[in-house]
Amino acid sequence: GERDVTFNVIAAPAGEGVMLSLEDISHVQAAGEMRRDFVANVSHELRTPLTALIGFIETLQGPARKDLEAQARFLGIMEREAGRMSRLIEDLLSLSRVESQERVRPTQKVDIAGLVTSASMTLGPQAGDADVTLKVIGAEEPVEVLGDGDQLLQVFTNLMENGIKYGGGLVTVEIAQQDRDPMLRGPAVRIEVSDNGEGIDPLHIPRLTERFYRIDSHRSREMGGTGLGLAIVKHIVNRHRGRFRIDSQKGQGSRFTVVLPV
Numbered sequence: 685g686e687r688d689v690t691f692n693v694i695a696a697p698a699g700e701g702v703m704l705s706l707e708d709i710s711h712v713q714a715a716g717e718m719r720r721d722f723v724a725n726v727s728h729e730l731r732t733p734l735t736a737l738i739g740f741i742e743t744l745q746g747p748a749r750k751d752l753e754a755q756a757r758f759l760g761i762m763e764r765e766a767g768r769m770s771r772l773i774e775d776l777l778s779l780s781r782v783e784s785q786e787r788v789r790p791t792q793k794v795d796i797a798g799l800v801t802s803a804s805m806t807l808g809p810q811a812g813d814a815d816v817t818l819k820v821i822g823a824e825e826p827v828e829v830l831g832d833g834d835q836l837l838q839v840f841t842n843l844m845e846n847g848i849k850y851g852g853g854l855v856t857v858e859i860a861q862q863d864r865d866p867m868l869r870g871p872a873v874r875i876e877v878s879d880n881g882e883g884i885d886p887l888h889i890p891r892l893t894e895r896f897y898r899i900d901s902h903r904s905r906e907m908g909g910t911g912l913g914l915a916i917v918k919h920i921v922n923r924h925r926g927r928f929r930i931d932s933q934k935g936q937g938s939r940f941t942v943v944l945p946v
């Protein structure tokens with residue numbers, strides 16, 4: 685097939701010809717391309733709210749200077765746009781932190797049941813506002829793994845928050861211990877976050893953990909999403925040597941499963 689190749693001169697003894705080695709550098713170029721796409725995406729995501737902010741500042745200084753009602757409305761929008769920028773930066777920092785630690789095994793003793801319970805309490809008010817019932821099953825007994833507590837909390841928070849945002853009114857988190865997970869080849873804990881929302885077309889599923897991949901970007905932005913949540917989840921689960929899968933069918937809700945070695 686087509687390859688990008690560099691020629692390295694590895695030996696050229698005087699009068700004895702030249703020895704060359706061939707090296708496939710396609711992967712290096714692909715990595716460079718991904719980095720450029722990422723920078724372009726980040727710039728775009730930051731520029732959109734920033735443009736709105738600048739526009740409203742100009743309007744507040746000029747045409748709306750004396751209109752108290754308009755001022756209150758514009759300040760509300762500005763607060764939302766600034767919040768969006770701040771969330772994006774937080775998510776970018778989380779992502780880069782996890783990436784830089786991907787090869788470092790986390791070593792804290794963490795109780796998964798406690799983390800799921802505290803994520804559901806933190807999200808309680810948000811679920812209430814959206815008329816969503818959050819149900820946790822199997823969190824009565826502690827389930828200990830070696831992990832990074834902050835990062836695992838973020839995994840469950842992101843998945844439950846998505847269930848609230850894109851689901852259909854009921855989000856269930858079920859924790860179950862397994863004597864042996866066939867893929868991880870050992871004892872494991874399985875955490876399933878399911879919702880009864882509109883579900884996901886199978887076409888999109890393999891790409892959902894890519895950074896900034898959204899099925900409906902307008903909807904995601906409306907919901908305050910950054911498009912990085914599932915990318916962060918995948919990296920954190922990888923760092924814990926666990927596995928992550930998404931099962932969904934259009935019209936039948938979605939299930940996000942995290943399996944962690946115990």
Ligand code: ADP
Nearest residue numbers: 846847850898899900904909910911912913914
């Ligand atoms: P976002 O910040 O956009 O929510 P995520 O990485 O968390 O970013 O999710 C990526 C996309 O996956 C979302 O924009 C949405 O289209 C889709 N998605 C995530 N969770 C669900 C869900 N529970 N039901 C349906 N679609 C979902």
